[in-house]
Amino acid sequence: NAGVTQTPKFQVLKTGQSMTLQCAQDMNHNSMYWYRQDPGMGLRLIYYSASEGTTDKGEVPNGYNVSRLNKREFSLRLESAAPSQTSVYFCASRERQRAFFGQGTRLTVV
Amino acid sequence: AQSVTQPDIHITVSEGASLELRCNYSYGATPYLFWYVQSPGQGLQLLLKYFSGDTLVQGIKGFEAEFKRSQSSFNLRKPSVHWSDAAEYFCAVGASYNTDKLIFGTGTRLQVFP
Numbered sequence: 001n002a003g004v005t006q007t008p009k010f011q012v013l014k015t016g017q018s019m020t021l022q023c024a025q026d027m028n029h030n031s032m033y034w035y036r037q038d039p040g041m042g043l044r045l046i047y048y049s050a051s052e053g054t055t056d057k058g059e060v061p062n063g064y065n066v067s068r069l070n071k072r073e074f075s076l077r078l079e080s081a082a083p084s085q086t087s088v089y090f091c092a093s094r095e096r097q098r099a100f101f102g103q104g105t106r107l108t109v110v
Numbered sequence: 111a112q113s114v115t116q117p118d119i120h121i122t123v124s125e126g127a128s129l130e131l132r133c134n135y136s137y138g139a140t141p142y143l144f145w146y147v148q149s150p151g152q153g154l155q156l157l158l159k160y161f162s163g164d165t166l167v168q169g170i171k172g173f174e175a176e177f178k179r180s181q182s183s184f185n186l187r188k189p190s191v192h193w194s195d196a197a198e199y200f201c202a203v204g205a206s207y208n209t210d211k212l213i214f215g216t217g218t219r220l221q222v223f224p
Contacts, residue, residue: 004153033212040119042200042216043154058211090153092212099144099212101153 003027006091006102013081013109021076021105023091031094032074033058034066036087037104043090049074081109112137114203114215122221125193131186131218133201142204143184144212145175149197157199160184171195196222 004025013019025032030051035043035058045058049068063085065077074093078085086109091102113136123129135141142161146154158169165177175186184201201215 035214040216042114042116043214045211045213048211092154094212098156098159099154101146101155103153104151 004091004093004100004102006089006105008105009103011105011107013078013107015082015109017081018077018079019081020078021089021091021107022073023075023102024073025091025093025100026072027093027095027100028071029093029095029100030071032068033092033094033099034064034074034076035090035092036060036085037090038087046076046089081107083109085109112203112205112211112213114201114213116199116201116215116218118218119216120219120221122223123191124223126190129186129188129191129195129220131199131201131220133184133186133215134182135184135201135203136182137203137205139205143175143177144202144204145169145173145184145186146200146202146214147171147197148200148217154200157186191220191222193222193224196220 007022033048034046037043044060047066049055052071067075089105092099115134144159145157148154160167160177198217198219200217202212204212
């Protein structure tokens with residue numbers, strides 16, 4: 001089925017550990033996004049990529065890095081995880097103004 | 111700066127009752143407006159969108175929304191709520207000139223009682 005696939009679905013990290021969240025879409029979309037969702041905060045944009053090879057900061061980029069290696073994949077990296085990064089992370093891709101979301105990654109940093 | 115306000119954090123309605131979820135936006139240009147629904151443990155699903163034209167837009171699952179430029183609002187409505195509509199609803203705004211960002215509101219959690 002076409003769509004946006006995120007891995008892993010769940011992850012627990014210790015403070016200071018690093019990890020990469022993977023996202024892939026098979027809809028040939030140019031734009032891809034990473035959001036985090038926190039209670040009472042809605043979805044906040046971390047980084048986005050308008051096209052292959054380009055990335056831009058969103059509202060809350062601190063503590064994250066991204067990589068858009070090809071059109072399909074857009075990864076999010078936490079170099080040194082902090083408890084404040086405990087959240088649910090969503091990847092999305094966009095066709096014109098319709099965004100398609102992955103199922104989310106629930107990350108807990110202890 | 112773009113912003114979206116959903117004033118109601120939590121709404122409870124009885125099954126069969128009508129529903130209106132409020133959304134106000136702040137945007138300097140012509141906005142592109144969206145409503146998304148998120149069921150527990152799921153990603154977001156597009157309910158409906160407004161770009162231009164008729165200010166009353168129809169979406170999936172019997173939802174509709176009305177764009178009112180004078181009030182900077184894009185409220186979501188449903189005439190008769192079903193128990194399966196219990197979820198979190200997000201309003202979002204995107205730029206008409208910069209189509210790369212979607213800014214979301216903080217969401218409204220809908221509970222439906224039988």
